[in-house]
Amino acid sequence: MIPVVSSVELGMDMATVDYWVSQVRRPVRFADAVRSVADGGNTRFVEIGPGRSLSAAVAQTAPEVLVVPSVRGDVAEEEAVVRAAAELHVSGVDIDWTALLPEAEPVDLPTQAFDRSRYWPRPGNLTDVAGLGQNATNHPLLGAAVGLAGGGVALTGRLCLRTQPWLADHAVRGSVVFPAAGFVELALCAAEQVGCDHLVELTLPTPLPLDQHSRVAVQVLVGPPDADGAREVGVHSRPADTPAADWTQHAVGLLAPGAPPPPPAPPQWPPDGAVEVELGDFYTDLAAGGSVYGPVFQGLRSAWRRGDEHFAEVELPGSARDDGAGYGIHPALLDSVVQAAAFVDGESGRGLLPFSWTGVGLRAAGATVLRVRWAPNAEGVELAAWDPRGTPVFSTAALVLRAASARPAVRSDGLLRLEWTPVDVPTQPAAPVDAWVCLGDDPAVPAEAERVRDLPALLSRDTAPPVVVVPVSGGGDGDPATVRATTTGVLELVHRMLADDRFAGTGVLVLTRGVAQDAGTDLAAAAVWGLVRSVQAEHPGRFVLVDLAPGARLPAELPAGEPQLLIRDDTVLVARLAPLHPVEDGATPWDSEGAVLVTGGVGGLGGLLARRLVERGQRRLVLAGRRGPDAPGATELAADLTERGAEVSVVSCDVADRDAVRALVGSITGLTAVVHAAGVLDDGLVDTLTSDRLDAVLAPKADGAWHLHEATRDLPLAAFVLFSSLAGAMGSPGQANYAAANAYLDALAAHRRAVGLPAVSIGWGPWADLGMNTDRRAGGPGLALIDPDQGMTMFDAAMAADCPHVLALRTTANPDQAGELPPLFHGLFPPRRRAAAADPAADPADLLARLSARPADEREQVLRELVVGHVAAVLGHPDRTAVEPDREFLDMGFDSLLAVRLRNAVADAAGLRLTTTVVFDHPTPVRLARWLHGQLADRIGEQDYGEQAAVAHESGDSVGRMFVEAVREGKPVQALAMLKAVAALRPTFDNPAELPELPAARVLAEGTAEPTLICISSPVFDGGVHQYVNIANHFRGSRRVLALPLPGFGPGESLPATAEVAIRVVAESVLEAGDGGPFVLVGHSSAGVIAAAVAGLLERDWGVRTQGVAMLDTLSLRHSVGERTDYVGMVEQAMDHSDDHEGMNDSTRLLAMALWLNRLSTMVLHPTSAPKLLLRCGTDGELPPEQRELVGPGDLVRPLEADHYSLAKQDADKTAAALESWMVQTLTEPALSTSDQN
Structure with a gap:
């Protein structure tokens, strides 16, 4: 019993x-x-x-x-x-x-499961050059040779300091340079391949610099033989990772058969009558002259002199001996021979390097020790070498030495420029010109287009036009006030166009003059270009930038798929990245005794640059920042630079203050260069961007640059350098304000050049390991992070380049991936023929056709593969096998920006309008694919797939559209009343048991510290588990953070019938999520009321006491009309700050919001013994009555330096730190590191 x-x-x-x-x-x-x-x-x-x-x-x-x-x-x-x-x-x-389990049988347990991922290189044709139609050379530097039609031969190889580290031991003027002796060895290898043994001549016009991070492709080209069998030879290089880069010739010469006989070896060693010369500090003296040789290149052992003749013994150091057999003559050994030839009378021949060789012959390969004789002649230096047995090894009739350039050689790898390329245009416009609408009256717009007075007039139209032309002009003024007015106006237009569902299918042409390619004639409009480029990245296909020459007209026929266009001389041009032409001479042309002003000088990037400048010989630095000497690390940086021999001043200056900049510049004597590296980030999707957030980013970058320009334009500066970002040239999701500021910098550099002033703007790609204020997001996929050493090498190259705007970045893409990158990157790779079996899922019509052709039970699998493929691409995985279809997006690391990218990709592929919360509403690839299947079900089987795909973008949500229109027309009270009335018609449940399943918690962060944070979604149209992602990021690895969705916000979900049912369903979900462990409930805004109510219900009915309740700027218990808070105004603000304008038009979410807010108005808070925290934004004044009900005598109220929306977005770090501090003081042990709380 x-x-x-x-x-x-x-x-x-x-x-x-x-x-x-x-x-x-x-x-x-x-x-x-x-x-x-x-x-x-x-x-x-x-x-x-x-x-x-x-x-x-x-x-x-x-x-x-x-x-x-x-x-x-x-x-x-x-x-x-x-x-x-x-x-x-x-x-x-x-x-x-x-x-x-009646039919089951016992089995032995398996051993540890293996993932079975293969990491070993696979053998095959990639290393078998014969399989590629080439011949192996068996040479350490040249891997393959191929015969060319016409009798020539090409030998190919790659140079890389990571795989050939011994090359780093050869540095001249601070740069690693491929040794001149190496070119002789490459030419001799080529000679052997074509049956020649005589290098008649070889001239070295251009050095080949190397850096730690670049791979260099090398070609040795041998021409066809002439009547005497002689062949021309040349050595060329280009960056291995940039197939479109130009080749640079480093050596040119002539090969021939029949080398002259070698001179005989001296009968004894050392020769009779030769007097030994002390080497002394030979290599130390060379280093003092700028030639720094590492161990592999320190091969000179002894030297003697007899009249005009000189003798030496050189040896390949032990670390390189094992490699010597693979070479004709090892470059390091031959370089030691050259060192000996430059050594005369105990003098090291500082800075002398080979320029040309004549009459070179190689008689024996693989030598490791040589005895050398040299003597001057009319052409240069005659030189011969034998092995210790007297066997001839190497000789040259004449070696000409020249002094090395005083400027270091610099590679331009990773430096790109914007190039404008002509493109074919269609013969017919995409939409009839008489259906276009122009905002204002611009004579460049076709006369057939309709004109409307302003933006309100455009929005008041009954129907949306297919094309809207928006002329933008800053009047040619770069003044900060003009930039503000121009960019803010365009930002408002972007907001209104994105928020109005009627304009979902409208193309917006932003029309400017004198922004691109020209001399920076409209700096304010240039900032608009940056802003709109980021809008394009977030909302592909909606906006196009067009720049006209003065007096030009806008053509009706424009190419599709190109986000930025230039119209010049009736020709349409598109933007492409192109490699910067190789840098011939690379010194920063600054007076080493003059002062260099670096703004942002004590930040991560500014400090890195300051050290580089001192390393290059700069002696006076002025490092400016808002906090000056009080900035973290400023004292240590100044001490380090002083120890290196520099005179350093760290000063406080807000570059956004014109007077402060003038005073600073006026206080510096002998100012020779300015580097503007100041800037801040305030990331967020353009839907949430306000004029204040735009201003906050423009001030230090754009305003500061203009103020520096004004203050120094009458000074004889050698350089005016602006640290910009790739975001300015191509946009970056979530960085519209940052892109605007950087595009302004690029235009200012062009403007200064046009008026005869020095300037270069360096658009940096994403940096690694330089702190929070460096740009790690700009550019998106296909880019690798720039490490500090490589970045400074790029800086040197940019200083040597004659270009006002250069882009410094590392791309990880290859020609096969060109189609996956933005059009801007298409110039870096040769065009590829489109594969016949291109992925049909890239086109909505093709996708519908594929689904229609498959059995009903296989269609969801097609969509699953589609989603998984796009997830892999967004996360940067090499293929879809790395994505687990049942794993939640949040667990994969998705944040709001990655969600936007996935939303865009899936929406384009499926031809659907999707909200930014779709990734969080359907939290795994499997569930998202299942939902997509339901959305497409009605269209599968239709014959006109193209039309079906197109109309998907035109369908609207009538309730959502009516709500948005009413609010925009100044009727928010009526809009909310309409929602509440319609919400009463939604299906409801009276008991959580009626639901198929309780709302399940999503894991946002993992960690071992207790208690767990359980965050409750806000009952608003753009609420959901995603709203806590930024806060949770600060707890990853320390504390477990969960987020609970509310029922009723997803398609087909019912809503709670009463306030008590609403709280009970959340309480039961919390119990499941808590799983018996201690937890704290967290709620933002109105969700704070839900959290407090759930805590009381759990304690009353289940006897479960939560560890605490945190209410994040919760304004009221009941959210009733007549309270101090303007809730109607907050609805309008929420629409302006929302990341999700699609959700704003979603009647399901809007009606759920209305009903939940109704339930809040009748909610009863049962008492709880759990401590409460109320974080109040922007104030620590007296609590109004509606907030006093939320807290008791023992509860804590704290101010938070954030606003109602930023606390979960750009100020999430402050919110997380406040939560952690409260838990540490009130509840349990710490989980966040100190750095997370600062």
Whole structure:
């Protein structure tokens, strides 16, 4: 007989009517019942029921017992039961497995599971050059040779300091340079391939610099033989990772058969009459002259002199001896011979390098020790070398030495420029010109287009036009006030166009003059280009930038798919990245004794640059920043630079203040250069961008640059350098303000050049390891992070380039990936023929056709593959196998910007309008694919797939559109009333048990510190688990953070019928999410009320006490009209700050918001003993009455330096730090590091 324990009153007779009346009327004493059972010696509990919320309550009440639910929401019932039995089995319960699994048989447990991922290089044609139609050379530097039609031969190889580190031992003027002796060795290898043994001549016009991070492709081209068998030879290089880069010739010469006989070796060694010359500090003296040789190149052992003749013994150092056999003559050994030839009378021949060789012959290969004789002649130096046995090895009739350039050689790898390329245009416009609408009256716009006065007039139209032309002009003024007015006006237009669903299919042409390619004639409009470029990255296909020459007209026929166009001389040009022409001479042309002003000089990037300048010989630096000497690390940086021999001043200056900049510049004597590296980030999607946030980023970058320009334009500067970003040239999701500021810098550099002033703007790609204020997001996929050493090499190259705007970046893409990159990158790779079997899912019409052709049970799999492929691309995985279809997006690392990228990709592929929350509403690839299948079901099977795909973008949500229109027309009260009326028609539930499953928590962060944070979604149109992602990021690795969605916001979901049901469904979800462990409830805005109500209900009905309740700027208990807070105004603000304009037009979410807010107005807060925290934004004044109800005498109220929306976005770090501080002081141990709280 199974004993039964009552949850009404222990000891009552359950077989009486009175008991069951009490069961209905009296409170459930669940905690007492559990405690009674546990105190009776029972250590294992099994929950039998539709969920597992009671398991969590049991664990809270009796933490010492094992609690096993028999049903789990995330697995099938059969599997859940077997799991429960397994848990009981391993805890010691004797399970009758034959009854549970009658047909199962025992098996041996497997060993550790292996992932079976292969990491070894696969053998095959990639290393078998014969399989590629080439011949192996078996040479360490030249891997393959191929015969050319016409009798020539090409030899190819790659140079890289990571795979050939010995080359780093050869540095001249601070740069690693491929040794001149190496070119001789390459030419001799080529000679052997074509049957020649005589290098008649070889001239070296251009050095080949190398850096730590670049790979250099090398070609040795041998021409066809002439009548005497002689062949021309040349050595060329270009960056290995930039196939479109130009080749640079480093050596040119002539090969021939029939080398002259070598001179005989001296009969004895050292030769008779030769006097030994002391080497002394030979290599130290060379280093002082700028030639720094590492161990591999320090091969000179002894030297002698006899009249005009000189003798030496050179040896390949031990570390390189093993490699010597692979060369004709090892470049390091031959370089030591050259060093000996430059050594005369004890002088090291500082800075002398080979310029040309004549009459070179190689008679023996693989030497490691040589005896050398040299003597001057009319052409230069005659030179011969033998091995220790006197066998001839190498000779040259004449070696000409020249002084090395005083400027270091610099590679231009990674430096690109914007190039404007002509493109074909269609013969017909995409939409009839008479259907276009022009905002204002611009004579360049076709006369057939309709004109409207202003933006309100455009928005008041009954229908949306296919094309809207928006002329933008800053009047040629670069003044900050003009820039503000121009960019703010365009930002407002962008907001209004994106928010109005009617304009979803409208193309917006932003029309400017004198921005691109020209001399920076409209700096304010240039900032607009940067802003719109980021808008394009977030909303592909909606906006196009067009720049006209003065007096030109806008053509009706424009190419599709190109986001930025230039119209010059009736020709349409498109923007492409192109490699910068190789840099011939690379010194920063600054007076080393003059002063260099670096703004942002004590930041990560400014400090890096300051060290580089001192390393290059700069002696006076002025490092400026808003905090000056008080900035973190400023004292240490100044001390380091001073120790290196520099005179350093660290000063406080806000470059956004014109007068402060003038005073600073006026105080510096001998100013020779300015580097403007100041800037801030305030990232967020353009939908949330306000004029204040735009101003905050423009001020230090754009204003500061203009003020520096004004203050120095009458000074004889050698350089005016602006640190810009790739975001300015191509946009970056979430950085419209940053892109605007950097595009302004690029235009200012062009403007200064046009008026005869020095300037260069360097558009940096994403940096690594330089702190929070460096731009790691600009550019998006296909880019690698720039490490500090490589960045400074790029800086040197940019200083040597004669170009006002250069882009410094590292691309990880290859020609096969060109189609996946923005059009801007297409110039870096040769055009590829389109594959016949291109992925049809890239086109909505093709996707619909594919789905229609597949059986119904296979269609969802097609969509799953589509989603997984795009997830892999967004996350940067090499292929889709790295993505687990059942894994949640948040667990994969998705944030709001990645969600936008995935939304854009999937929307384009499926031809659907999707909200930015779609990734969080359908949290795994499997569930998103299933939802997409439902959205496309009505269109599968239609014949006109192209039309079906197109109209998907035109369908609107009437309730959502009416709501938005009413609010925009100044009728927010009526708009909310309409929503509440329609919301009453939505289906509801009276008990959580009616739901198919409780809302499941999403994991936002993992960690071991307790308690867990359980965040409750706000009941607003753009609310959801995603709103806590930024806060959770600061707890990753330290504390577990979960987020709960609210029912009713997803398609087909019902809503709670009463306030009590609303709180109960959240409470049951919290119990499941808590899983018996300690937790804190967190709620932003109105969700804070829900969190407090849930805490009280859990304590009253389940006996479960939460560790605390955190309310993030919760403004009221009931959110009633007549309170101090302007809730109607907040609705308008929410629309302006929302990341999700699609959600604003989604009636499902809007109606759910209206009903939940109705429920809040009647909600009752049951008392809780849990401590509460109320974070108030922007104020620490007296609480208004509607907030006083939320907290009790022992609760904590803290101010937060953020606003109602930024606390979960750009100021999430402050919110996380406040939460952690409160938990540390009130609840438990710390979880955040100190750096996270600063």
